[in-house]
Amino acid sequence: MTTTTTTAPVLTATGVTMRFGGLTAVRSVDLAVHPGEIVGLIGPNGAGKTTFFNCLTGLYVPTEGTVSYKGTVLPPKPHMVTQAGVARTFQNIRLFANMTVLENVLVGRHTRTKEGLWSALLRGPGFKRAEAASRERAMELLEFTGLADKADHLSRNLPYGEQRKLEIARALASDPGLLLLDEPTAGMNPQETRVTEELVFAIRDRGTAVLVIEHDMRFIFNLCDRVAVLVQGQKLVEGTSDVVQSDERVVAAYLGTPFEGDPGEEEAAEVEAAEAGAGGAGPKKSAVTGDAESTTARTEDEQ
Ligand SMILES: Nc1ncnc2c1ncn2[C@@H]1O[C@H](COP(=O)(O)OP(=O)(O)OP(=O)(O)O)[C@@H](O)[C@H]1O
Numbered sequence: 001m002t003t004t005t006t007t008a009p010v011l012t013a014t015g016v017t018m019r020f021g022g023l024t025a026v027r028s029v030d031l032a033v034h035p036g037e038i039v040g041l042i043g044p045n046g047a048g049k050t051t052f053f054n055c056l057t058g059l060y061v062p063t064e065g066t067v068s069y070k071g072t073v074l075p076p077k078p079h080m081v082t083q084a085g086v087a088r089t090f091q092n093i094r095l096f097a098n099m100t101v102l103e104n105v106l107v108g109r110h111t112r113t114k115e116g117l118w119s120a121l122l123r124g125p126g127f128k129r130a131e132a133a134s135r136e137r138a139m140e141l142l143e144f145t146g147l148a149d150k151a152d153h154l155s156r157n158l159p160y161g162e163q164r165k166l167e168i169a170r171a172l173a174s175d176p177g178l179l180l181l182d183e184p185t186a187g188m189n190p191q192e193t194r195v196t197e198e199l200v201f202a203i204r205d206r207g208t209a210v211l212v213i214e215h216d217m218r219f220i221f222n223l224c225d226r227v228a229v230l231v232q233g234q235k236l237v238e239g240t241s242d243v244v245q246s247d248e249r250v251v252a253a254y255l256g257t258p259f260e261g262d263p264g265e266e267e268a269a270e271v272e273a274a275e276a277g278a279g280g281a282g283p284k285k286s287a288v289t290g291d292a293e294s295t296t297a298r299t300e301d302e303q
């Protein structure tokens with residue numbers, strides 16, 4: 001654990017709010033990530049986690065609030081955010097399906113080469129010079145992520161878990177200081193999840209701070225120095241894994257049951273009383289105490 005809260009943060013989100021018409025998907029969220037940290041972002045389906053990531057990475061311009069990287073406000077353009085040093089993966093994998101594994105990583109490298117994307121794709125004159133160095137770096141990242149032996153495979157032919165790892169390799173190709181992972185283990189088996197856990201530790205050890213969204217609570221609580229819980233767009237709790245796991249509001253939020261001070265507490269109590277009178281169902285198992293089955297209950301929303 002290397003919680004270095006005394007150093008200046010790499011990421012500072014202040015009062016980030018995102019509204020879509022009448023819906024407030026993210027409401028005044030503050031979050032900081034420090035160098036050397038792995039921070040988790042959890043919350044039920046539809047809590048606003050991906051929307052928050054989209055605000056951090058310039059995909060959405062927040063309705064209110066600011067996002068800074070190493071003390072400088074980030075421009076609301078995804079390629080400029082990547083250029084600044086923040087890379088991400090997507091909840092729904094976004095690879096170039098008909099490119100090889102190596103080519104996908106080379107595309108991720110274009111923000112760090114003078115030649116740029118089109119030169120890389122069209123193999124223009126400047127590309128040849130930079131190609132050897134880029135390929136070497138890309139191969140090193142494929143070694144690092146365990147995909148080197150698949151370098152020449154088309155990415156669409158990779159099993160799902162390896163496509164997720166390739167997304168990580170591609171994101172790392174831009175040499176980020178902060179990596180945002182949106183459900184990196186979705187669809188992975190337990191063995192693949194453990195390998196991914198080790199990979200995230202290794203990424204942090206190489207000097208990239210990590211902010212990770214996941215529904216797999218075992219993964220999150222093993223991995224993260226700090227965890228923030230979003231519920232209905234608001235940050236409900238933030239703290240160490242122990243603090244978050246033992247907070248009854250978090251358990252309540254996952255089960256959809258009311259907690260003390262919950263705005264809907266009275267109405268929920270009435271419904272519960274009515275259901276009890278009608279012989280309602282028994283309590284559900286906690287999703288925040290390590291029940292791996294919580295990962296299967298989610299829907300495949302866009303991003
Ligand atoms: N582009 C959009 N336009 C309108 N509403 C949106 C848009 N993107 C997200 N939303 C809504 O914002 C809310 C938060 O969605 P978001 O995808 O951020 O949740 P999430 O926490 O990532 O959920 P999950 O765990 O299922 O991925 C949802 O109600 C969603 O329908």
Ligand SMILES: [Mg+2]
Nearest residue numbers: 049050091303
């Ligand atoms: Mg999401």
